[in-house]
Amino acid sequence: MNRPIVKSVEVKAANLPLRRPVVGKVGRFDNWAVLITEITCNDGTVGKGYIGPYLANYMPSIALTIKELFSNFVGKELAPYQFYNEIMNSTSLMGRSGIATYALAALDISFWDASAKIANQPLCEHLGGSIAPVKAYNSCGLWLDGNESLYDEAKQLMERGDFDVLKIRLGRDKLEDDFKAIEYVKKALGNENLLLCDFNQGYSLPDAIHLLNNLDDKGLYWFEEPIDFYNYDGYKELRNRMKTPIILGENFHGPDEAFRAMEEKIADFIMPDLMRICGISGWMQTASIAAAYRIKMSSHLFPEVSSQLMRVTPTADFCEWTDWSEPMLVEPFKVKGGNVIIPDVPGSGVDFKYDVLEKYKVQV
Ligand SMILES: [Mg+2]
Numbered sequence: 001m002n003r004p005i006v007k008s009v010e011v012k013a014a015n016l017p018l019r020r021p022v023v024g025k026v027g028r029f030d031n032w033a034v035l036i037t038e039i040t041c042n043d044g045t046v047g048k049g050y051i052g053p054y055l056a057n058y059m060p061s062i063a064l065t066i067k068e069l070f071s072n073f074v075g076k077e078l079a080p081y082q083f084y085n086e087i088m089n090s091t092s093l094m095g096r097s098g099i100a101t102y103a104l105a106a107l108d109i110s111f112w113d114a115s116a117k118i119a120n121q122p123l124c125e126h127l128g129g130s131i132a133p134v135k136a137y138n139s140c141g142l143w144l145d146g147n148e149s150l151y152d153e154a155k156q157l158m159e160r161g162d163f164d165v166l167k168i169r170l171g172r173d174k175l176e177d178d179f180k181a182i183e184y185v186k187k188a189l190g191n192e193n194l195l196l197c198d199f200n201q202g203y204s205l206p207d208a209i210h211l212l213n214n215l216d217d218k219g220l221y222w223f224e225e226p227i228d229f230y231n232y233d234g235y236k237e238l239r240n241r242m243k244t245p246i247i248l249g250e251n252f253h254g255p256d257e258a259f260r261a262m263e264e265k266i267a268d269f270i271m272p273d274l275m276r277i278c279g280i281s282g283w284m285q286t287a288s289i290a291a292a293y294r295i296k297m298s299s300h301l302f303p304e305v306s307s308q309l310m311r312v313t314p315t316a317d318f319c320e321w322t323d324w325s326e327p328m329l330v331e332p333f334k335v336k337g338g339n340v341i342i343p344d345v346p347g348s349g350v351d352f353k354y355d356v357l358e359k360y361k362v363q364v
Contacts, residue, residue, distance in 0.1 A: 002077070003077035003078050003079065003118070004041035004042055004043040004045055004077070004078050004114075004118060005041060005042040005075060005076065005077060005078070006039060006041055006042075006073045006074060006075070006076055006077075006078050006111075007039075007040050007041055007042050007074065007075075008039070008040045008074075009037065009038065009039050009040075009066065009067060009070040009107070009110075010037075010038045010040075011035060011036065011037055011038075011063040011066050011067065011106075011364055012035075012036040012038075012357055012361070012364070013033070013034065013035050013036070013056070013059045013060075013063060013361070013362040013363075013364040014033075014034050014036070014328065014356070014357045014359075014360040014361055014362055015031040015032070015033050015034075015056045015360050015362050016031060016032045016033075016034060016324065016325070016327050016328060016356075016360050017030065017031055017032075017327075017360070018030055018031060018032055018324060019140070019323065020140055020141050020143070021143070021145075022143060023143035023144045023145040023169075024143060024144060024169050024171075024198070024200040024202075025144070025169075025171045025199060025200035025201065025202030026200045026201070026202075029054070031056070031360075032052055032324040032325070033052060033053060033054060033055060033056040033059060033362070034050045034051070034052050034325065034328065035050060035051050035052075035053060035059055035062055035063060035066070035102075035106055035364070036048070036049075036050045036328075036352060036357065037049055037050070037051075037066055037106040037107060037109070037110045038110060039070070039107065039110045039111060039114060041078055041114055041118075043118070045114045045117050045118055046114065046117075047110035047111055047112070047113040047114025047115070047117065047347070048110055048113050048347075048348070048350055048351060048352065049106060049109030049110040049112075049113055049305070049348065049350060050106075050109075050302075050325065050328075050350065050352075051102055051105055051106045051109070051274075051275040051302075052275065052301060052302070052324070052325075053102050053275065056362050058099070059362055059364050060363070060364045061099060062099050062102050062103055062106075062364075063364035064364075065099050065100065065102075065103035066103040066106050066107060068103075069087060069100075069103050069104060069107060070107060072086070072087065073107070073111075078111060078114055078115055078118070080108060080111035080112045080115050080280070080281060081281050081284075083107070083108070083111060084104065084108050084278070084279065084281035084282070085281075087104050088104075088254075088278075096253065096254050096256060097253030097254060097257070098253065101253050101254050101275075101276060101278045101282075102275055102276070104278055104279065105274065105275045105276070105277075105278045105279035105282065106275075106279070107279070108278065108279025108280055108281050108282070109274070109279045109280055109305060109348070112126070112127075112279070112280045112281075112348070113347045113348045113350065114347070116346060116347045116348065117346045117347040119346075120346050121346060122308065122342060122343070122344060122345060122346065122347070122349065123280075123305065123308045123347060123348045123349070124308035124309070124311040124312060124342060127280070127284070127308070127309070127311075127312045128312055129308070129311035129312040130311065131311070131342045131344055132311065132342075133336070133337065133339030133340070133341060134307040134308075134310045134311065134316075134319045134339055134340045134342065135165075135317075135318055135319065135338065135339055136161075136163070136165070136303065136307070136318060136319040136320070136321040136335065136338060136339055136340045137163060137165035137166055137167055137194075137196060137318050137319075137320060137321065137338075138157040138158070138160070138161065138163040138165075138166055138167075138321055138335075139166075139167050139320045139321060139322050140157060140321075140322050140323055140324075141153050141154075141156070141157050142154065142157070142166060142167065142168040142169060142181075142185060143169050144169050144171060144172060147172075147177055147180055147181050147184065148184070150168075150181050150184040150185050150188075151184040151185070151187055151188045152188075154166055154184070154185045154188035154189055155188045158188065158189065160335065161321070161334075161335030161336060161337075161338065161339075162335075162336065162337050162338050163321075163335070163338045164189070164190075164193040164194070164338045165193060165194045165195075165196065165221075165318065165338060166185060166189055166193075166194075166195055166196070167195070167196040167197065167198055167224075167320075168181060168182060168185050168195060168196070168197050168198075169197070169198050169199075169200065170182075170197050170198070170199055170211075170215070171199050171200065171202040171203070171211075175211065175214060178211075178215070179214075179218075182195070182197075182215075182218055182220075191219070194221040195219070195220055195221060196220065196221050196222050196224065196318075197215075197220045197222070197223060197224060198224035198225060199211075199223070199224060199225055199226040199227075200224075200225060201225045201226075201227060201228050201229060201251075202226075203226050203227050204227065205227055205231065205234040205237065205238075208226040208227045208234070208238060209237075209238070209241060211226070212226060212238065212241070212242050212244070213241070213242075215244070216242050216243050216244050217243075220244055221244075221245070222244065222245045222246070222247040222268070222269060223238075223242065223244050223245070223246050223247070224247045224248065224271070225247075225248050225250070225251075226238060226246070229248055229251040232261075232264050232266050235248070235266035235267060236264070236265065236266055239265070239266070239267070239268065245268035245269055246266075246267050246268050246269075247267055247268065247269040247270065247271055247298070248261070248266070248267045248270065248271070249261070249267070249269075249270035249271040249272045249273070249297075249298075249300065250271055250272070250273040250276065250300040250301075251273075251276065252270070252272050252273070252276060252277055252286070253276050253277075253278075254276075254277060254278045254282055255277065255278070255282050255285040255286045255289060258270065258272060258277065258286040258289060258290075259286075259289050262289060262290065262293045262295055267295070268295070268296075269295060269296040269297070269298060269317060270286075270290055270295055270296075270297050270298070271297070271298040271299060271300045271320070272286050272297070272299070272300060273299075273300035273301060273302070274299070274300070274301065274302040274305055274306050274309070275301075275302065280305065280309065283306075283309050283313075284309075284312070287309070287312070287313040287314060287315075288314075290313070290314070290315050291313075291314035291315055294315065295315060296315050296316075296317040297313050297315045297316060297317060298316075298317045298318040298319070298320065299318070299319045299320050300320055301320060301322060301324075302325075303319055303320065303321045303322060303333060303340055304325070304329070304333050304348060304349060304350050305348050305350070306319055306320070307319045307333065307340035307342055308342055308348065311342070319340050321335060321340055327353075327356050328352055328353055328356045328357055328360075329350065329351065329352065329353065330351040330352065330353055331343065331349065331351065333349065
């Protein structure tokens with residue numbers, strides 16, 4: 001059967017304002033920098049996707065890399081997984097992380113969207129799964145700013161979409177303030193519901209040991225990235241010392257890094273990021289590795305595509321939900337009963353409001 005031929009690519013960028021600024025140990029962000037990649041096939045199918053490389057100033061170089069990588073595919077029959085493997089197997093000159101991974105991810109997501117559209121199936125069905133509600137948590141708030149307001153904020157976060165799982169960021173200057181913050185959020189959430197927490201790699205190992213010892217009996221579902229992701233020995237030590245499961249994974253650049261982390265047993269759970277893990281193809285490989293290690297896998301950002309990937313992830317746990325991309329989406333995904341609802345449309349269900357992209361445009 002002849003597949004459509006890949007013809008052209010278009011890349012756009014925007015810096016979308018966030019409803020609630022992100023204030024974590026990594027810094028403060030008022031905007032969400034997005035790169036939109038659209039590939040067109042000779043039958044007119046357009047595959048669409050976006051990545052969020054955090055730093056708007058780097059987007060022109062990533063856009064250039066996307067276009068350069070794309071030149072490998074022009075004139076070929078659309079074959080997303082094959083394309084991914086071809087590039088991954090020939091990356092010795094560029095490396096398998098950073099901008100190269102982001103650029104390949106951007107193309108991979110759009111190739112899969114086109115492929116699912118051609119098959120006239122929702123992405124998760126195209127990948128061999130089915131549509132169903134995907135268990136999620138609302139990750140749009142509970143940052144390091146504000147303490148007394150956290151009760152109200154938690155209530156608001158639960159209200160939209162009936163969420164019963166939330167994530168709080170920890171790492172205030174005083175330990176007491178973290179305790180109070182947890183208390184306010186738990187009061188709103190109810191003790192029967194899960195509260196996750198994230199330290200955004202903010203601590204040295206000795207400080208993390210001190211802090212986590214004090215938090216270990218607070219009933220938190222996981223401790224996310226207390227220390228620098230690359231400190232493998234540090235993570236092994238934390239796992240040995242703590243009862244609360246340790247999770248990391250948003251900093252895996254490609255499945256190789258995910259494999260190494262699982263092989264070295266540095267985390268109880270993982271949470272790859274669609275962009276950094278290298279798109280849908282990179283996710284699928286990582287999901288298989290996690291299944292082999294019996295490690296629960298959650299997602300990081302990009303809830304539209306990630307929710308569909310969770311439907312074909314054998315050890316799927318929680319989908320991280322944020323509203324960051326909503327302003328630019330024609331049909332933001334619905335959230336109901338604490339679940340992301342996958343739309344029954346061909347492809348990933350991601351389409352863009354071009355006037356919004358134009359309004360917040362970044363030249364690339
Ligand atoms: Mg995190």
